Amino acid sequence: xxxxxxxxxxxxxxxxxxxxQVLTQLPGSEVIFSSERPRGVCDNSGSLTLVADAGFGDxxxxxIIVVPGGPGQAGQMTPGPxxxxxxxxxxxxTWTTSVCTxxxxxxxxxxxxxxxxxxxxxxxxxxxxxxxxxxxERYVFDGKYVTAAGVSAGIDMALALxxxxxxxxxxxxxxxxxxxxxQPPYNAGAEAGAPPEVAAAFRAKSRFT
Amino acid sequence: xxxxxxxxxxxxxxxxxxxxQVLTQLPGSEVIFSSERPRGVCDNSGSLTLVADAGFGDxxxxxIIVVPGGPGQAGQMTPGPxxxxxxxxxxxxTWTTSVCTxxxxxxxxxxxxxxxxxxxxxxxxxxxxxxxxxxxERYVFDGKYVTAAGVSAGIDMALALxxxxxxxxxxxxxxxxxxxxxQPPYNAGAEAGAPPEVAAAFRAKSRFT
Numbered sequence: 485x486x487x488x489x490x491x492x493x494x495x496x497x498x499x500x501x502x503x504x505q506v507l508t509q510l511p512g513s514e515v516i517f518s519s520e521r522p523r524g525v526c527d528n529s530g531s532l533t534l535v536a537d538a539g540f541g542d543x544x545x546x547x548i549i550v551v552p553g554g555p556g557q558a559g560q561m562t563p564g565p566x567x568x569x570x571x572x573x574x575x576x577x578t579w580t581t582s583v584c585t586x587x588x589x590x591x592x593x594x595x596x597x598x599x600x601x602x603x604x605x606x607x608x609x610x611x612x613x614x615x616x617x618x619x620x621e622r623y624v625f626d627g628k629y630v631t632a633a634g635v636s637a638g639i640d641m642a643l644a645l646x647x648x649x650x651x652x653x654x655x656x657x658x659x660x661x662x663x664x665x666x667q668p669p670y671n672a673g674a675e676a677g678a679p680p681e682v683a684a685a686f687r688a689k690s691r692f693t
Numbered sequence: 694x695x696x697x698x699x700x701x702x703x704x705x706x707x708x709x710x711x712x713x714q715v716l717t718q719l720p721g722s723e724v725i726f727s728s729e730r731p732r733g734v735c736d737n738s739g740s741l742t743l744v745a746d747a748g749f750g751d752x753x754x755x756x757i758i759v760v761p762g763g764p765g766q767a768g769q770m771t772p773g774p775x776x777x778x779x780x781x782x783x784x785x786x787t788w789t790t791s792v793c794t795x796x797x798x799x800x801x802x803x804x805x806x807x808x809x810x811x812x813x814x815x816x817x818x819x820x821x822x823x824x825x826x827x828x829x830e831r832y833v834f835d836g837k838y839v840t841a842a843g844v845s846a847g848i849d850m851a852l853a854l855x856x857x858x859x860x861x862x863x864x865x866x867x868x869x870x871x872x873x874x875x876q877p878p879y880n881a882g883a884e885a886g887a888p889p890e891v892a893a894a895f896r897a898k899s900r901f902t
Contacts, residue, residue, distance in 0.1 A: 532724075605872055660881050
């Protein structure tokens with residue numbers, strides 16, 4: 485089972501590494517980070533470089549695709565190495581998935597047309613404009629397309645996907661293995677729980693309108 | 694504010710990247726991945742390579758240290774590049790922290806002697822044997838030493854630390870930014886919630902006794 489996580493400059497690190505940490509534990513899985521060519525790919529903060537061992541041409545037929553998001557998503561919405569690969573590779577996947585604004589990349593490739601999907605909380609309107617039925621959920625399954633909300637939601641999505649692939653018991657083993665018993669010190673992870681001024685500040689500076 | 698995350702072969706990726714994703718957003722922060730020399734460092738599954746841009750000698754006086762865990766921890770418990778650097782660098786840190794079995798590395802360096810600390814759930818006895826007051830918490834502050842439970846707990850710990858450093862409002866902004874509103878599909882992240890046979894299987898194959 486080949487799982488490919490395509491990287492692009494200014495991706496968000498946790499979007500990629502959260503699902504990676506879960507899916508790499510699936511029996512018989514091989515996770516490959518890829519980019520237009522093998523290289524170190526820098527995240528949005530510029531402090532983290534993850535190595536893409538494969539070029540897109542090396543992994544034409546993955547079983548699973550996980551597209552991360554991040555500020556660099558904006559540069560991946562038009563025909564180019566990632567979009568071209570995605571459209572072809574999706575034809576033979578078992579699961580095509582995204583985290584955060586990775587859903588916008590899938591939508592731009594035409595893969596979420598009319599499908600229920602979710603994305604980063606500030607990008608839900610944009611996702612709808614791109615043709616998806618944009619919903620507010622932690623993660624959404626629609627056929628073989630699975631989309632997660634922002635950044636950390638990729639962990640939840642990957643566990644749910646692991647359950648579909650390897651069964652609940654195995655997914656629970658993975659969850660225990662990463663001791664995913666979340667206890668955030670604040671209740672500010674969704675707009676509804678965050679202090680209004682915190683959410684308003686985000687909306688004010690958002691690149692999505 | 695220089696934040697250094699030391700890497701070693703067979704570290705667990707999410708141990709490092711969870712706190713990274715939070716702490717890199719702190720105002721004026723510079724996060725640096727380091728190793729005994731600058732190089733790509735491979736995680737425990739062998740599929741992920743994170744680039745350590747700095748050698749330990751390049752970062753002698755970080756403000757914050759975050760030591761990840763992972764199977765490779767076992768090779769970092771005796772004098773060597775990481776232990777030597779850690780003992781010296783700790784003398785001038787504001788915060789010295791760990792995720793998962795990274796606490797065992799701190800303890801082996803003598804930094805947790807008599808201190809309350811936590812670690813990966815299967816390693817709590819080992820942590821006690823190394824001289825810490827080992828407790829079962831998601832994360833523990835004891836003076837400038839902050840330790841987190843397994844893997845994903847580094848996200849919670851880093852948010853709490855961000856709150857101490859930059860205030861609750863700022864930490865809440867970070868939480869909303871990574872949409873950390875966890876909704877795991879199972880309740881198996883701690884031994885108490887996991888199906889007994891799942892927990893028993895883990896205990897049976899644990900490298901800790």
